[in-house]
Amino acid sequence: MIEVFLFGCFMTCVYAEGGADVVLSCSLVEEGVGMGGMGGGALFTRTPATLVLRDIAVTSDQLLETLTPFVPPTVPDPDAILFEAKASSPEIPNGDLFLHADCDEKEVTCEISRYFLHGSQDSTEPAYFFVSLSVEGDGLSTALVLQTLAVEKDRSGGTTLMQTKLGLPLSQSGSMLTEVAFLVFSHAKSVSAPLRGEVLLSCGFRQQEMPPAQEVGIEWRLQHRGKGRKVLEMKTRLNDTEESSEVHAEREGSSVDAALVGDGNTSMILTKLKVSDEGTYICTVSVGLFHAQQVIQLHVTQPPRVSLSEEKLFFKPEVPQTLSCHCSNYYPLDAQMEWFSLSPTDTEPTVLPEQGSLSSHRQHGDGTFSLSSHLTVPSSVSPGNTITCRVSHSALATPLSVSLVVEKPEPDSYWMVLGFLVITVLFFYQVMK
Ligand SMILES: *[C@@H]1O[C@H](CO)[C@@H](O)[C@H](O)[C@H]1NC(C)=O
Numbered sequence: 340m341i342e343v344f345l346f347g348c349f350m351t352c353v354y355a356e357g358g359a360d361v362v363l364s365c366s367l368v369e370e371g372v373g374m375g376g377m378g379g380g381a382l383f384t385r386t387p388a389t390l391v392l393r394d395i396a397v398t399s400d401q402l403l404e405t406l407t408p409f410v411p412p413t414v415p416d417p418d419a420i421l422f423e424a425k426a427s428s429p430e431i432p433n434g435d436l437f438l439h440a441d442c443d444e445k446e447v448t449c450e451i452s453r454y455f456l457h458g459s460q461d462s463t464e465p466a467y468f469f470v471s472l473s474v475e476g477d478g479l480s481t482a483l484v485l486q487t488l489a490v491e492k493d494r495s496g497g498t499t500l501m502q503t504k505l506g507l508p509l510s511q512s513g514s515m516l517t518e519v520a521f522l523v524f525s526h527a528k529s530v531s532a533p534l535r536g537e538v539l540l541s542c543g544f545r546q547q548e549m550p551p552a553q554e555v556g557i558e559w560r561l562q563h564r565g566k567g568r569k570v571l572e573m574k575t576r577l578n579d580t581e582e583s584s585e586v587h588a589e590r591e592g593s594s595v596d597a598a599l600v601g602d603g604n605t606s607m608i609l610t611k612l613k614v615s616d617e618g619t620y621i622c623t624v625s626v627g628l629f630h631a632q633q634v635i636q637l638h639v640t641q642p643p644r645v646s647l648s649e650e651k652l653f654f655k656p657e658v659p660q661t662l663s664c665h666c667s668n669y670y671p672l673d674a675q676m677e678w679f680s681l682s683p684t685d686t687e688p689t690v691l692p693e694q695g696s697l698s699s700h701r702q703h704g705d706g707t708f709s710l711s712s713h714l715t716v717p718s719s720v721s722p723g724n725t726i727t728c729r730v731s732h733s734a735l736a737t738p739l740s741v742s743l744v745v746e747k748p749e750p751d752s753y754w755m756v757l758g759f760l761v762i763t764v765l766f767f768y769q770v771m772k
Contacts, residue, residue: 365449388420394427415513429545485517521629534641542622563618614706640734643669664728
């Protein structure tokens, strides 16, 4: 079992012959041996390691003059763990982002572990390593399978230096030479999409060479709150003259475009998104003896509808009045409601000291929530003041506000009738006189 931990690394970008080299600080993660774990989880040891990705494709405008070529150590150190991998064939998709990450001071996570091929346990060459790379923030993530290359015998007849920890032959420059045999990548590790909408979960693969009529297995699973289920499974033959793919879409409205799989695109489209589609998706691609995964988070969102309980509010200082703000059918759960008041003479609204009392959340059949805030209008709010209910929610780019202006008290009908009577009586009294 190989488990992946997050570990901070940094790197330097260097330039060499047309392409660019990236030197990544990684850690070699190994299952602890003989560490006497008390029946608990496996123990892992981490050893600092370096990975040089050679010849990352860069467009000319990205070539930075400040880049200097990677210089291997002059005296090979058998204790150092230095991997060299060609990143040009297959090309690492968006590999140039690793260059930018360095310049933008973004953290790159790099972890290396031993990779054992399906069904082969012998330690004969070539050896395989699994590298998991991701750039913070960009959402770019790649899982590489590195295959060691044969080391040319030293012509002077000297013995080949072996890496002490891994027992692998070192090149003249003290590195373990490898090539990328297979990789699975994703352009976006975390995506948000609207309820009832559509989303593309990005996943793709590349391999050294595409042998004719090779079978590709694609599996998309959803993991949520400890439960897992298969969403879609596809088996397809590459470079086959006859179209032969087998698809089992367990979720209605899920699809992988079979025509794109040949180009190494195994992205899945989900339509008519429901709240229950939210979770962690795992895209597993198997080609021949290799298989690797990418993990993608899907968040479903729905912005709230916001309304006030009243259209008009008259100033009545002697009777406490209630105004409610309804925030309905939103997802996810977290929503903030705040009450403000603005007097005609002020420019900035002020937060009302007495905020409304919140109802409990109500959940609807589609998984969305509703919430209300009931405000007892304070007596300090006088005619002409604007009362605003402001709602903040992750699905809203800016908070949503609804407001009303407090109106002058309604002329009271009792006093109107009385006043009318008094005037009438006075009028007749004058006439009679
Ligand atoms: C796969 O194809 C879709 C549709 O053309 C595109 O939007 C997406 O970026 C591609 N993804 C990958 C990983 O190549």
